[in-house]
Amino acid sequence: MDLFFKYLTYEKRYSPHTLTSYRTDLGRFAEYLAQTYQLSDPAEADHTIIRSWIVSLLQNKMEARSVNRKIACLRSYYKFLLKTGVISQNPMLKVTAPKAGKKLPAFLPQETMQQLFEQIEFADTFEGWRDKTVLELLYGTGMRLSELIGLTENAIDFHKKTIKVLGKGQKERILPLNASLENCLETYLKHKTLEFPDNKPAALLVTAKTQPLYPKLVYRIVKHYTGLVTTSQHRNPHMLRHTFATHLLDNGADLNAIKELLGHSSLAATQVYTHNSIEKLKAIFEKAHPKA
Structure with missing residues (x-):
């Protein structure tokens, strides 16, 4: 995970705000894996396990937009693991994001x-x-x-x-x-x-x-x-x-x-x-x- 965040910081040049969000999202995913599947390494999760986490978020009434942000974090993470040879197949290819209704931007007259x-x-x-x-x-x-x-x-x-x-x-x-x-x-x-x-x-x-x-x-x-x-x-x-x-x-x-x-x-x-x-x-x- 440390290498992943260094990659996002120095190569992808993500903003501090995005990095903070990704750290939180990835940390909560790791907690879910440890508690539910006794997995200590997110690299071991397959698409069914990732889907189960997404379902649990939706069942807890999390908005689709927030869930999609977490999915975006996982997409980046597993792409990085594939690129660095940690995994041989990307489990996110079999994960579909829930549809989020578009909200009109709020503005003042x-x-x-x-x-x-x-x-x-x-x-x-x-x-x-x-x-x-x-x-x-x-x-x-x-x-x-x-x-x-x-x-x-x-x-x-x-x-x-x-x-x-x-x-x-x-x-x-x-x-x-x-x-x-x-x-x-x-x-x-x-x-x-x-x-x-x-x-x-x-x-x-x-x-x-x-x-x-x-x-x-x-x-x-x-x-x-x-x-x-x-x-x-x-x-x-x-x-x-x-x-x-x-x-x-x-x-x-x-x-x-x-x-x-x-x-x-x-x-x-x-x-x-x-x-x-x-x-x-x-x-x-x-x-x-x-x-x-």
């Missing part, structure tokens, strides 16, 4: 986002401007949580009005800065310089103790401020990414352009946002058409 940035007061302090910058970056660029945390000051080019993001698989992409975000970044950086005059951290977004922001803190920031303008239960960083993409599409942006901005590897991942727009069109049609 444009009026709600306007209210967040125009009516909510942020403290005129380092932390107040940092929190506002977090929200402006997530909604203004559609970047992922891991990309936000990994930003450095060098990533910003105020002359070209762009920011460089390091995405999945260490792929770089350049994102444009809107005027509001640019002003927010400039003010935040001034406060950051005043806050840490002797030892300014290289990470763009930091805590009061000069450490880079961590996921739980970003979640808290997003949940707190969006809670001031909405009662939605989906108040998290990824929801702002969905909001960014949906608002672009609603305002006529090309789907391929949205794909590039989001850093998706295929258009299929981006097309989910068209469903939100179709629902909006249906609502307008039903409200406005005489025969609706």
Whole structure:
């Protein structure tokens, strides 16, 4: 297992978040094998044993999407074992993933986002401007949580009005800065310089103790401020990414352009946002058409 995770880290360059999830999933699978089949090595499991674990997860009311993530982990693991010669046959070839119903991405209306940035007061302090910058970056660029945390000051080019993001698989992409975000970044950086005059951290977004922001803190920031303008239960960083993409599409942006901005590897991942727009069109049609 240690070799597998080194392979994912250094060769496949998986994100820390994915690695944590895979460690948890593989650990729970190993526990199941030990308790149910007295197997100490997952390499000894065949497709019937793997299927029995999947059935047990579904019987415990786990959502199909979560089960499929665990299956994806096992697919990677057994592919690795096959590649390194630990096993001669891949048991996952006989394992079928359960069908998961597609959920439409949750997003906030444009009026709600306007209210967040125009009516909510942020403290005129380092932390107040940092929190506002977090929200402006997530909604203004559609970047992922891991990309936000990994930003450095060098990533910003105020002359070209762009920011460089390091995405999945260490792929770089350049994102444009809107005027509001640019002003927010400039003010935040001034406060950051005043806050840490002797030892300014290289990470763009930091805590009061000069450490880079961590996921739980970003979640808290997003949940707190969006809670001031909405009662939605989906108040998290990824929801702002969905909001960014949906608002672009609603305002006529090309789907391929949205794909590039989001850093998706295929258009299929981006097309989910068209469903939100179709629902909006249906609502307008039903409200406005005489025969609706």
